[in-house]
Amino acid sequence: MTAFKSLVVENFVAFQQKLVWQHASLNVIIGENDTGKTHLLKLLYAMGRAIEDYSKKKAGPEPKDLTELLAQKLRWTFLPPKLELGRLVSRGTGNRLSVELGWNTDGHLKFGFGKDTVSKIVELQANGLPELEGHKATFLPPKEILSIFDAIVATRETVEIASFDDTYYDLVQDYRQPTTAGKLQDNIKKVFKHLEEVTGGGEVEMEKDGSIVFRRGKEVFNMHQTAEGIKKIGILSRLMRNRRLTPAGGSMLFVDEPEVNLHPKAIVLFAEMLHEFAQSGIQVYLTTHSYFLLKRLEQLARQKNTDYSLLDLRKQSGAGVVGTVTHLADGLPQNPIVEESLRLFDLDVQLDLAA
Template sequence: MSTLKSLTVENFVAFHQRLEWRDHASLNVIIGVNDTGKTHLLKLLYAMTRSIEDYSKKQSGPEPKELAELLSSKLRWTFLPQKMELGRLVTRGSGNRLKADLQWNSDGRLKFGFGRDTTVRITDIETNEMGQLAGHKATFLPPKEILSIFDAIVATRESQEIASFDDTYYDLVQDFRQPTVGGNWKEHIKRVFRHLEDVTGGGEVEMQSDGSIMFRRGKESFNMHQTAEGIKKIGILSRLMRNRRLTPAGGCMLFVDEPEVNLHPRAIVLFADMLHEFAQSGVQVYLTTHSFYMLKRLEQLARKHKADYSLLDLRKQETGGVVGSVTRLSDGLPMNPIVEESLRLYEADVALDLGD
């Protein structure tokens, strides 16, 4: 099965310097303080892989499109730059040119670049072995759930084409709309369902024939405004699994931006367990996090199962720009701002106790 291996970017928003993120794993965690470009990296990976997915689908359809056209549109609608111009994604500076290079397997590649004067179309693009990712699906789970704003997302994009919600939200709406199907599940996916049930108390988010969305638990039904934020986020995952959007069959990449948002610490730990099961089943997982609970649990799982989980730590430089370092969670949790803040709070507790 094809998997992503590396991403290199240069002059891309906060990444003034060349960032070489190599040796991608089955599960990849991105950390860093605010404004270090975590979500930008996640969205860039998503935009590139979703464009490849759309290209693969359209090649077999009645109206095939060029990858450059699909990628240009996906980048604009994923990042929503000022005036919807691609050049706004280029780091400010005379002559700067954004460069991105995504590689998979041993020789698969999507490489492109453009300058600050680029508006809506990428012309500098290079590909190799695109067929290796044919059939792969890319899914993005943003921090905010979509179920309570489902109709607004649909209306602003399908009726008015207003740039109110980026494509990570609109694509997720499209994925959620797909009908569920029956069938057998791999053991790791069965365990994901068990974790889901632990969080929801056995409830399930369902889409009705009239398009409305309800949360059902036992004999009780709740609309989305009566349903807890965390339950709605978990419900989205469940639906995507049941309609076979999230499945290792054929290849799948899952991008999750700050999964801990609106979740209780216990639910965060269970969510980490779910992501681990996805990775073990063959789904390649990418996530950003600010949560010590999420990070610590993934480190424990990597050590317990000797898994190849990767940690990308982004740091701002005094001279400007962002650099990143990669470690393996199976080797233990390295010192980083999340751990440092946890230790600072612990030391403050000790000082208070000694003061008493």
């Protein structure tokens, strides 16, 4: 079940020109540093999470307007200077930021604002919001949260300091939700099998007192004794068991640089997990610099003849960042990740010939 169908942005941070991006069940964003990969990921997440919160609150005793929820989510997801929304508008242009998210046939969320905007969005149009009711948006940031769990909670719930953005705080809230029993879809079962291979059969768990441990057989380790990669990838287990990541009702998973702190073998397994999520009906978005992850996803797309999209972002002199969309089922196009791999291979050949 593909929730989001398209995104159109203009004058948004590095994207001075209009970027039109059609979405698939799994979407990969690549590009060199400072090309706006994480900005696009966070933008989609902020909209998805705001719509989720709006759907939950509208039937409650204190419903909130979508414009208020979206403005707050954008501010706390991006943490611009002084939490001013206007800082998200492209510098050096006199135009307003414009964003349009589309889903299904005619569902859309469109909004815009100028450089002087502080905390309110006035210009907003929405249609077809009921079609997204029940959808859940989850974001996995590059840094694992389990060893800094208490710090995230304290800075946001006690003193409300902008030390951790909402991608971290929301993930803490999602992780806190209790697990539930029930039958798992076959693709989700395959994700668990990949998880077991990465963790050696162990699992990250939350104890009754709220502490988080890594348990493998009879051995129990606290988070400071647990490998970074296991902490990062192990969080998926609880998110599946508490039904945060489930095809039922619709889910979207956003992963920023999943390869961070992972061994190449674990990166390949993570790619296979993301593939299984997409095959189950969970819409997946990710950014990456990893050839291993990108190559494995391309192989899976070709093997299953699946429409996975690749958005290649590149800086254009004097015109910000532009993007090109291709399909992984058609093979990997030339891009900086592949080109650097080939350059190193050529150096190997030259060294062998000179020996």
